Amino acid sequence: MSDDTPLTLMFVMLFALVLLSAFFSSSETSMMSINRYRLTHRANGGDRGARRVLRLLARPDRLLGVILIGNNMVNNLAASIATLIAIHFLGEVSGPAVATAGLTLVILIFGEVTPKTFAAVRPDAIALPATWILQPLLKVLYPLVWLVNGISNSLLRLMGLKQIDGGTEKLTREELRTVVHEAGSMIPHRHQAMLISILDLENVTVNDIMVPRHEIAGLDLEDDEETLLAQLRASQHTRLPVYRGHINDIIGILHLRNAARVLSAPEFTKAAIVQEAREPYFIPESTPLHTQLLNFQQQKRRIGIVVDEYGDVQGLATLEDILEEIVGEFTSDVAGTHKEIHPRDDGSYIIEGTANIREINKALGWQLPTDGPKTLNGLILEYLESFPSAPACLEIGNIRLEIVDIRDNLITSVRCWQQLRRVRQEAE
Structure with a gap:
């Protein structure tokens, strides 16, 4: 034992x-x-x-x-x-x-x-x-x-290693994007998209989301009073730029809440419009969206006039435009939201040449290049390297574009569709 x-x-x-x-x-x-x-x-x-x-x-x-x-x-x-x-x-x-x-x-x-x-x-x-x-x-x-x-x-x-402590390394923006994607069901897909959009604000500038100058609805003080009165009564916008003769000569921004006092006055005058208009707020076109969001907050503004390096007006940006970059469009109806994109029965789209490329990509899930021209017209001209004298057809990635109409040195409409055969080959 x-x-x-x-x-x-x-x-x-x-x-x-x-x-x-x-x-x-x-x-x-x-x-x-x-x-x-x-x-x-x-x-x-x-x-x-x-x-x-x-x-x-x-x-x-x-x-x-x-x-x-x-x-x-x-x-x-x-x-x-x-x-x-x-x-x-x-x-x-x-x-x-x-x-x-x-x-x-x-x-x-x-x-x-x-x-x-x-x-x-x-x-x-x-x-x-x-x-x-x-x-x-x-x-x-x-x-x-x-x-x-x-x-x-x-x-x-x-061996060159000076620091021995185990301090947590900071995540880069791209690493944080990966963390959000890898979260899976822990973060709802809608919230993931919003977080990714916030991270992408630094890569997007004001001129990517602005309303182009030719689409700005404003009050031209050189118009007669009856025309101005009709514009105010029919306006679908809360704030209207007030300018004299040319959009570069902006006097101010008129809020329709203040315009009510002009409309209710015994006599409607242009001087009353100028008096009620607030001084314009100008934004450099290269301002990143995350910076502009903070600027809107600090300046207590909701709308700004986008200008280039020469001071010429390029467009108009609003707080709502930036918020839509984060939360997405406030409506899911592509045809209603993107009036420049017209779906066809055969699966293609008739897209106006002035349509913003980023908006096209977001609406249709495409990947047209966004590091150059901002509009479809500019993108096509960059690829062709000349102005087409007649309707032409080209391919950009897996997107086929067929010029439908050219007017006044501007490509006004393009028929576009995604080539599914190439998409399937890439997936395989």
Whole structure:
């Protein structure tokens, strides 16, 4: 009975050491693969376990030091005990070799691959409880950890690594886009689209979303009073630019709420319109949308006149236009929302040449290039490199465009359709 007791004790110790090896291995993997952003969120919410993990991760060299020291001590001790057990049964000749092979297999399966795989899949389930052991163990083994880290960090500095702390790296805009896309069902698709649109505001400028100058509805003070009165009564816009003779000579912006006082006055005069108009707010055409959104907020404005580098009016931008870039159009009816896009029964579209390319892409899900001309007319002229003397046909990517009408040196309408054959080939 007494002869078997030491052998039984060695088997128990070997089993315990394999479990400890699994603990250190899984702790290492879970600590390194845990989602730090989720961890920070939990810590800010008062989760003490998350705070302990963050404290350990603040110095990854010390964390890895205590884990690897513990793991190596456990594995070496397990190797010694396994050798003694093998010698007892197989003798001193073949015992060590069998012990090495057998323990390697056991450690590989039960102490490395299995626990590390589990920790990689469910890091939170391992990392948070493991801190109860790793924190005190770090204090006990701190002199040895300090010595090992000192030598290791010196070698790392010689290799050019100066910073050893585990501060969380900041996400770039493109990385954040990937995070939003990978969120899947955790974030509704509609919300994902809004978040992506916010991230894209920096890449979009005011002249991408403005109302072109030829589409601006305003009050020309050189018109007679009856014409101005009819415009005010029939206007579908809340704010109207007031100019004299030419759109470049803008006097102000008239809000229809103030126009009501003009209409209710005993006598309708142009001077009353000028008096009620607010001074115009001008916007450089290259202003990024995220900057302009803040400018509208700071200036307490909802509408601005877009000008180029020479001060000439290029168009008109509103707060609603920027908000639509984030939340999408306020109606899902493509034909009603995009009056320049006319669907046909054969699946093609008749699109006016003045249509904005970004609006076409958003409405139809196409990918026409947006880094050059802003309108379909400009895009076609850029590709043709000359003004067509007659209707012509061209391809841009997988979009086929057929010029339908040319008028006054302007491509007024284009028949467009997506070539499905090419789309299928690309998908394959």
